[in-house]
Amino acid sequence: MKKLLASTTAGLAVLTVAVPTPALAVGSRPHTYVVSREPGVLPEGIAVDRDGTLYVSSVGTGAVYRGHVRNRELRPFLPSGADGRTRAAGLDVDRKGRLFVAGWDTGALFVHAPDGELLARRTGPGAALNDVALTADAVYLTDSATGTVWRATLNGPEVGNLVRWLTAADFPVAPGFLNGIVVTDGGRIALVADQGSGQPGTERLWRVDLVERTATAVEVVDGQMGADGLLLEGDRLYGVVNFPDGAGGWAFAVNLAMLDADRRTARVVRQSRPADLSQSPTTVVRDAGRLLWVNSQLNAPTPAPPFTVTQVPGLR
Template identity: 35%
Template sequence: MYRAVRRRSIVVAALAAPLLLGSTAQAADAPAQTRARISTAHVLPGDRVYPEGIAADPRTGDMYVGSYEGGTIYKLTPGRRDAEQFLPPFIDGRSQALGLEVDRAGRLWVADRLTGVAVYDIATRRLHARFTITDQNPRLVNDMAITPDGTAYITGSRRSVVYRITPEQLADAHEQGGDAPLTPAFDLSEVVEPHAPNTITLNGIVAEPSGRYLLTVDMTGGDLYRIALPSGEVEKVALSGGDLTTGDGMELHHGTLWVAHPIKDAYAIGRWRIGSDGRTARSTGRLTDLALQTPTTLLRKHGKLYVVRSQFDKGGPTGPGTPQLPFSIAVVRGF
């Protein structure tokens, strides 16, 4: 069992491994899949957006997307192609927006890679509470998942830790003026494959629907880890048919796990079947297509995947060049 004893969706171009190009979804140990269809669902205003995270409000169907540049939050309304600004950039001490979640109480959770997590009331657009890392150690506050009891788990990608914010901590922070420290709950540094200092490790994270466990990916080592709740016991998931190297944001739905792979010039989404106990994962398909435009994360809604086209490698944090405007969110059907 591993618990927090020390103080973990970003692209690493150097991790790019050779992959086959094409737009056919190919299964590792199953017949070839039907060709998936990729189109643009929403467009985002601005020429320096570089979107990173996405979340859906279960009450309304609205989606929210965060910008790596400045931390602007955009609202995507069903039936409307053009996104609108929901929160302006550079507010509440934030300069970026990475992982996003919306809880059942109508609050939007936003991870900033350097500072911590900000929580907003969607109805008022006001800051509800803020959780900040107070030490000066290297950090990358990254992706997020919320369990049915309302607890948020956030990856610390340079420390191989998972932070936790409980409903009680959220309520206390709000009552005491809105500020509280963000501290790790689970330390995976002793089980994650050793890497060079400051390597980006734990990235995407998802919660099993009943809250029994979390799954998180080591994007450098290609491993998937199961964290039992509430104990924090960590196990490496047994993978068959491949690995999850360069895995970024993930989505778990009815036992199927989709993983975004923002690999330079070979953008991909992997699909895995998760065992009933979360201890095994079998590759069932891989969609590789340049139209995904450096996918950092994704979500499943009404049988379709909504994929963030970050374009990080086109003048963003992982490469030179010029992005294709407008920035956009893709919809993938048939995968």
């Protein structure tokens, strides 16, 4: 879920830093995917499994759409309102093909089998569950309403209850709006984006020790990573950020930051070409040698179908 965030990085230059590109063929994949042609969908989260199945959530209705990276059109997979899922934000897929859906202000985590069967519904009281990250034995979710990181244990087919793993009081500064989350270092460390209050300098990237249950601020250099969706590939961290466009509006882009080995410093080295408010991208995912982002239209003056996913311009 996007929060507009003022920042001083609107004029960030594209730097000529050598960054490895994944050696994967894009093949005959469309540049644009149509999630839905129905009004009010407002797509938000995205996930791609190992077989190329593409999932996109709707924060407007709670529906989840499914397709394949080689096909332009997605189809309804989980209908709006089913299982109490009237909102759907962040998504993730595990190695068993189970789909984990953050239910935003429903306060619920939904876990579905590949055929759509509801396997588990777990609730965090008062939560606005925004984004999801999986480890071998747990699922972690950010809560934008209360500044909490929630955790549920995964034990084979069993999904445990949601537990407050870190609360706002466990951060050096109370988070303003927790959003994207990724996990690294064998499931020990999470990087969590905080979009702050919307004022310059309040956005942060947190390094969360999931074992010690502590949080410290990552030193972010040459840009900001107070992002909506995050994507981590080795020491490369991608984040969908927003900033004033210099003309009284807002622009959106993907920033690429290089992390140090201990995940305590992040240097922004590249930025995609921007999108405008009518597009309002939320999060990013890797498909072969390209990046895809979700055009939510959440901040568009008049959101209108078709709702789409497109390739991130100018960055791989």
